[in-house]
Amino acid sequence: MKGEPMEFDFTYEETLIENLGKPRISSPILKEPNIDPDNDFTGDNERVLIHADPAKVSECFEKGKTPLSFEKAGPRKKIFFDTSKVRCALVTCGGLCPGLNDIIRAIVLELYYRYGVRSIYGIKYGLQGFIPDYGHDIVDLTPEKVVNILNTGGSILGSSRGPQEIPDIVDSLERMSVGALFMIGGDGTLRAATKIAEEISKRNLKISVIGIPKTIDNDIYLIARSFGFDTAVDIATEAIKGAHNEAEGYPNGIGLIKLMGRYSGFIAATAALARQDVNFVLIPEIDFDLEGKNGLLAALEERLNRRKHAVIVVAEGAGQKFFADSAKERDPSGNVKLNDIGIYLKDRITHYFHSKGIPISLKYIDPSYMIRSLPANANDSVFCGFLGRDAVHAAMAGKTKMIVGHWNNHFVHVPMALSVGKRKQVAPHSKLWRTVLEATGQGLLKNDS
Helix, strand or coil: CCCCCCCCCCCHHHCCCCEEECCCCCHHHHHHHCCCCCCCCCCCCCCEECCCCHHHHHHHHHHCCCCCCEEECCCCCCEECCCCCCEEEEECCCCCCHHHHHHHHHHHHHHHHCCCCCCCEEECCHHHCCHHHCCEEEEECCCCCCHHHHHHHCEEECCCCCCCCHHHHHHHHHHCCCEEEEEECCCCHHHHHHHHHHHHHHHHCCEEEEEEEECCCCEEECCCCCCCCCHHHHHHHHHHHHHHHHHHHCCCCEEEEEECCCCHHHHHHHHHHHHCCCCCEEEECCCCCCCCCCCCCHHHHHHHHHCEEEEEEEECCCCHHHHHHCCCEECCCCCEECHHHHEEEEEEEEEHHCCCCCCCCCECCCHHHHHCCCCCCCCHHHHHHHHHHHHHHHCCCCCCCEEEECCCEEEEEEEEHHHHHEECCCCCCHHHHHHHHHHHHCCCCCCCC
16 A cells, blocks of 8 residues: 555565475375365465565566565475374464464364374463473364354463473473474464474474464554454444444543554554544554644544534554653563553543533443454454464475465465564555544644644
């Protein structure tokens, strides 16, 4: 989109996926009825262009460079592991997110029915499950265990936050004779996955490490869409609908909704467009002021004078500058503990209008944890199925140190090293944010604009 960054600081060579060794075993999928060997498999030479703009591709050729692209996901004719003997492990880490159980189910069913893998271990409570001192049980994952989990929110394996000793985790993988590890989590999990894969390489072990990126905020770099985001937007629009009805029902009614988005405001911006009853959208990427003639409070007062009601959507990471003097504590995963911008805005708005003798009726809604723990909607469930199955295809082919992603309408393999530690954000001049400004009419809310 115009205004969004289109330059990448990596080379074509850095997009290549690492393999444990040469795949020499014919895939058991070849034995399935109605399989077309010429059309139903993906070759390692099949790529998906990163730049969709023909001008960018032409520019690469003119400079004698290979256009940037990702390896296409899908089943391979030749695989690395003997699927009758390989053991696999799954772990979910970090915060809950709609779709976790869908991913687990897709991986287990693909391993069991299409590859014939019979040893599939579920690691309980995140990375703690690898450490003997915690005493968490290992779950034998079978089709019977996962077939009906689609309607259950959260993760049947549980989760946890915080780092564990990498050598201890790899010791555990060795003891269990695991050949493929599937790690489902966000940036912190992918950082841990990278370190686990590096330790595995140091020990010359043949263990595939495949990441399935999980972030409800849709903010993982080089991942066009993450699972759970569609469901989050769905439920967020219901919260907006309720806030709008409440605001319209009273003179000077204000609906204030706090949504997820620590560093990126994709949920807030997208939900506002999906339900165009929102008058102000506040996200971490776009600075705003409260006081002054162009600040939020003055703009809100003007809106109430004109229309007698207003709806505000704020992402949880917005406006953290207003807490500059507070200590920046961190949670067990190393994330900075955010101050509560929702409660802060509620108090500031209430005080502002009270000081002016203007009566208001403010309703504050925070649906965040309800959204995180819900089952995935239909779109996310289908999306999770693709991610889980393609993760299995990659692991069985012996690929490692990679994540399964979605790019230019294709599922692709992305090296972990390219994505970890970086963040996708709403660009100020992107079509998404410009459309939010058009839909809300809020202006820039800055006194120096």
